[in-house]
Amino acid sequence: MTPMIKEKLITRNLEIENLYKIEIYKKYEGYQALRKALLQMTPEQILEEVKKANLRGRGGAGFPAGLKWGFVPKDIDKPKYLCVNADEGEPGTFKDRFIMTNNPHLLIEGIIITCYCVGIHTAYIYIRGEYEHVAQRLEQAIKEAYKNNYLGESILNTGFSLNLYIHRGAGAYICGEETALLESLEGKRGHPRLKPPFPASVGLYKCPTVINNVETISNIPIIILKGGEWFVKKGLPKDGGTRLFSVSGSVKNPGVYELPTGINLKDIIFNYAGGMKEGKELKAVIPGGLSAPILKAEEIDIPMDCESLMNANSMLGSSAIIVIDNETPIIDVLRIIVNFYAHESCGQCTPCRNGTWWMKNIVKRIFEGNGKVSDIDNLLRIANNIFGKTLCPMGDAASMAVRAILEKFREEIENYIQGKE
Amino acid sequence: MIKIKINGKEYRVKENLTILEAARQVGVEIPHLCYHPALEPEGSCRMCLVEIKGVPKLQLACSTSVKDGMEVETDNEKVREARKAVLEFLLAGHPLDCPICDKAGECKLQDYYYKYGLFEDKFEEEKPRRNKLVRIAPNLILDQERCILCTRCVRFLREITKTEELGVFNRGKESLISVYEQELVENNYSGNLVDICPVGAITDIDFRFKMRIWFLEKKKSICPICSRGCNINIHFLPETFPFKRERRVYRVTPEPNPKINGYWICNLGRYGYHYIDNDRILVPSKRNENSEKLEEISWREFYEDIGNKIKVLIRRKKGEKIGAVVNLSLTNEEYEILKVFFNQCVPQSEIIVFGKEKGKADNFLLTEDRNSNTRGAKKFGFVEKKIDIKKFLSNKELVIFFGHEITEHYAIQFLSEILKSIKTKVLIASNKGPLINLMDYILPSCVVAEKEGSFINCEGITQKFNRVLEPLGKSKSEIEILTSLAQRSGIWRNFLLYRRTG
Numbered sequence: 001m002t003p004m005i006k007e008k009l010i011t012r013n014l015e016i017e018n019l020y021k022i023e024i025y026k027k028y029e030g031y032q033a034l035r036k037a038l039l040q041m042t043p044e045q046i047l048e049e050v051k052k053a054n055l056r057g058r059g060g061a062g063f064p065a066g067l068k069w070g071f072v073p074k075d076i077d078k079p080k081y082l083c084v085n086a087d088e089g090e091p092g093t094f095k096d097r098f099i100m101t102n103n104p105h106l107l108i109e110g111i112i113i114t115c116y117c118v119g120i121h122t123a124y125i126y127i128r129g130e131y132e133h134v135a136q137r138l139e140q141a142i143k144e145a146y147k148n149n150y151l152g153e154s155i156l157n158t159g160f161s162l163n164l165y166i167h168r169g170a171g172a173y174i175c176g177e178e179t180a181l182l183e184s185l186e187g188k189r190g191h192p193r194l195k196p197p198f199p200a201s202v203g204l205y206k207c208p209t210v211i212n213n214v215e216t217i218s219n220i221p222i223i224i225l226k227g228g229e230w231f232v233k234k235g236l237p238k239d240g241g242t243r244l245f246s247v248s249g250s251v252k253n254p255g256v257y258e259l260p261t262g263i264n265l266k267d268i269i270f271n272y273a274g275g276m277k278e279g280k281e282l283k284a285v286i287p288g289g290l291s292a293p294i295l296k297a298e299e300i301d302i303p304m305d306c307e308s309l310m311n312a313n314s315m316l317g318s319s320a321i322i323v324i325d326n327e328t329p330i331i332d333v334l335r336i337i338v339n340f341y342a343h344e345s346c347g348q349c350t351p352c353r354n355g356t357w358w359m360k361n362i363v364k365r366i367f368e369g370n371g372k373v374s375d376i377d378n379l380l381r382i383a384n385n386i387f388g389k390t391l392c393p394m395g396d397a398a399s400m401a402v403r404a405i406l407e408k409f410r411e412e413i414e415n416y417i418q419g420k421e
Numbered sequence: 422m423i424k425i426k427i428n429g430k431e432y433r434v435k436e437n438l439t440i441l442e443a444a445r446q447v448g449v450e451i452p453h454l455c456y457h458p459a460l461e462p463e464g465s466c467r468m469c470l471v472e473i474k475g476v477p478k479l480q481l482a483c484s485t486s487v488k489d490g491m492e493v494e495t496d497n498e499k500v501r502e503a504r505k506a507v508l509e510f511l512l513a514g515h516p517l518d519c520p521i522c523d524k525a526g527e528c529k530l531q532d533y534y535y536k537y538g539l540f541e542d543k544f545e546e547e548k549p550r551r552n553k554l555v556r557i558a559p560n561l562i563l564d565q566e567r568c569i570l571c572t573r574c575v576r577f578l579r580e581i582t583k584t585e586e587l588g589v590f591n592r593g594k595e596s597l598i599s600v601y602e603q604e605l606v607e608n609n610y611s612g613n614l615v616d617i618c619p620v621g622a623i624t625d626i627d628f629r630f631k632m633r634i635w636f637l638e639k640k641k642s643i644c645p646i647c648s649r650g651c652n653i654n655i656h657f658l659p660e661t662f663p664f665k666r667e668r669r670v671y672r673v674t675p676e677p678n679p680k681i682n683g684y685w686i687c688n689l690g691r692y693g694y695h696y697i698d699n700d701r702i703l704v705p706s707k708r709n710e711n712s713e714k715l716e717e718i719s720w721r722e723f724y725e726d727i728g729n730k731i732k733v734l735i736r737r738k739k740g741e742k743i744g745a746v747v748n749l750s751l752t753n754e755e756y757e758i759l760k761v762f763f764n765q766c767v768p769q770s771e772i773i774v775f776g777k778e779k780g781k782a783d784n785f786l787l788t789e790d791r792n793s794n795t796r797g798a799k800k801f802g803f804v805e806k807k808i809d810i811k812k813f814l815s816n817k818e819l820v821i822f823f824g825h826e827i828t829e830h831y832a833i834q835f836l837s838e839i840l841k842s843i844k845t846k847v848l849i850a851s852n853k854g855p856l857i858n859l860m861d862y863i864l865p866s867c868v869v870a871e872k873e874g875s876f877i878n879c880e881g882i883t884q885k886f887n888r889v890l891e892p893l894g895k896s897k898s899e900i901e902i903l904t905s906l907a908q909r910s911g912i913w914r915n916f917l918l919y920r921r922t923g
Contacts, residue, residue: 347596357594385506
């Protein structure tokens with residue numbers, strides 16, 4: 001069955017060659033939204049459109065972007081900052097790289113409009129260290145934008161100025177957590193901060209700071225061009241627009257798919273991604289990056305939006321879909337998950353640091369054939385003891401991911417421990 | 422003031438407090454490891470989680486501010502379970518080598534397990550191995566296995582000393598505290614790291630493996646090493662210790678006092694306690710005129726010998742032949758007696774004052790002035806002045822030296838030359854020192870820890886202190902010595918009169 005062609009927003013001009021070059025980008029409506037925003041709209045009008053668009057954060061937490069911007073104090077004598085989260089560390093996620101590589105000016109245009117709306121004159125893109133060539137491409141695009149007076153002093157002669165910098169991370173997952181990102185950007189260890197205060201009031205260098213994901217910001221130009229009401233119709237009333245789904249695992253066509261928010265997961269896997277690889281059957285799906293609790297094959301008839309997945313005790317997260325086939329032992333999945341969290345725990349707070357390490361050791365013992373059935377309950381107990389007690393959401397993520405696997409695949413793990421096939 | 426409820430009871434507390442501080446003020450203990458009142462909250466140990474009515478997740482008491490009408494539960498089922506969970510995580514990664522750990526007995530982890538834990542050990546994996554002997558400072562050893570990563574030490578060096586010698590390295594369970602590139606922690610406050618470490622991760626080389634802390638008793642005192650007057654606790658073996666006491670004092674720790682020293686003391690004060698037990702003068706002695714050797718005498722003999730000499734000189738109206746060399750480390754009460762004795766009862770007697778040589782101030786607690794009571798001495802008229810020492814000493818027949826301070830100002834050879842002309846030279850001092858060989862009488866006095874009295878510190882704050890230890894050997898306080906001497910010197914009536922009238 002051929003999938004229905006859906007309308008694309010972020011990836012709409014992607015088939016155009018060399019779109020990453022500014023002269024090409026400009027030919028296809030590039031920087032038109034910026035002109036409209038800076039020359040015809042007030043910051044208040046922009047904020048109004050973004051709020052109408054019901055644009056929810058694409059980084060994982062799904063917080064409404066308009067609301068977030070609204071929290072930034074207006075009359076304050078401190079500088080304000082925008083930090084674009086391009087750390088993209090959630091396993092299974094590769095959509096931000098896709099945007100930044102193929103359409104870097106879309107992101108830059110979104111950044112400038114966002115900064116104009118919130119009253120920001122300095123913005124940073126915090127990009128994960130591994131994305132070296134992506135960072136280079138962004139650097140190039142930023143240079144072009146400066147040359148064309150889209151960045152720098154008095155953009156389009158409006159008097160509004162903005163400087164944009166790229167900061168490359170050093171390979172820690174935790175730096176994708178917004179406050180750890182700020183610490184890292186300030187040159188410190190990437191440790192999450194205590195909240196409150198929230199970054200909107202006390203952020204980078206103790207100044208009000210907006211932190212948004214690459215994909216979130218990349219949606220801004222089209223919201224300005226077409227309006228918030230138009231945008232919201234492309235998705236769900238409370239969760240507007242499309243999403244970039246990173247599909248990986250045992251499917252025929254892994255890749256990035258831009259589809260309306262709320263599209264059925266089954267549809268994504270079996271239509272857009274071409275279904276399971278030859279001879280494999282679906283066993284489970286991790287629907288929103290590694291932190292999202294796993295869904296069993298029979299649970300995948302579900303709309304991909306924040307609320308539906310939350311109701312299914314999972315989450316949309318970064319919309320990264322990891323498809324697991326029936327030949328993959330669940331113990332392998334579990335081992336990869338606990339190893340990942342133990343390796344990436346920043347080590348700051350007790351339950352996450354010692355809890356993930358403890359779970360890793362138990363799973364290792366089970367994997368090596370020295371497990372006991374009672375280990376499963378102990379693992380569940382440990383996961384429960386981590387939950388709700390950590391400094392940042394990573395502890396909860398580790399806890400939920402492990403708990404879901406243990407609860408949904410208990411029998412398989414018990415059989416593994418007892419040496420049964 | 423705002424109203425809050427803690428465990429169902431209503432309290433009125435100040436605004437701008439955290440839940441932990443407010444609870445502490447009304448006497449409710451919330452366990453914590455990374456929180457320290459002098460440091461910025463870190464919120465990483467997760468021991469202080471409490472339930473706030475209307476908030477679904479447990480919240481940190483150490484960093485959540487109280488609000489009017491807030492209802493906090495610090496000891497319900499949910500909170501107790503969370504605490505247990507955190508303790509279990511901490512103990513899972515901990516070596517549990519309490520039997521050989523110096524912190525045992527005052528370890529927060531140990532105390533909290535007994536108070537809030539008492540769960541069965543479900544940890545069956547291998548314990549992590551780390552370096553147990555990291556020399557992080559000339560005076561400190563870090564045991565990375567015992568460390569629970571509360572980062573109090575890192576924050577102390579960042580926020581208080583601003584020297585930042587320690588940092589956290591690696592990530593996750595591999596995280597550890599260490600120094601950068603072998604640069605040791607070398608500041609005058611490094612000893613405080615031992616006190617603020619809630620477990621036995623940082624131990625003091627001076628104290629390590631010397632004594633189990635449950636044998637020790639502690640009493641408050643004042644540090645006499647400089648003019649700051651830091652409040653301290655002296656930890657000593659009581660006389661009831663069932664085995665042989667090799668020494669009495671084992672360590673000195675700060676006693677918090679926000680007006681003077683906060684929570685800290687400097688290393689000079691911390692490690693400078695050995696004089697209390699070492700090199701003490703233990704008995705009164707007198708130099709034999711023939712053999713020139715010191716021979717033990719009784720206090721009575723001394724009082725009679727010197728009392729008579731004073732009596733005779735007064736009777737012959739030769740008070741100017743009597744001199745006293747006073748230091749700046751006596752108590753206010755002792756200065757008062759000195760004033761009565763020499764200025765009022767022995768007419769024309771002369772007093773000169775010598776303090777210890779100035780040291781370097783460190784811009785925090787340690788002052789330039791290394792005398793414990795310069796301001797107190799001044800109050801009673803004892804002030805260091807430039808004088809002609811030769812002239813002062815050359816006409817004297819009897820001089821009483823309080824302490825060895827004069828030798829910090831004049832070469833000993835020079836002193837011994839000009840002292841020859843003086844018939845009777847008396848030293849009253851707690852410890853042995855360079856003056857001993859030049860004296861005819863040597864009397865043991867008490868150290869500060871064996872006295873009670875008061876000092877006035879460099880900022881003019883008067884602080885009383887009590888006796889911590891019994892006087893060593895036959896030592897007596899200067900008050901006792903001067904009072905007995907007054908009785909034998911024929912000045913008793915005047916002495917009593919002036920003491921009463923001041």
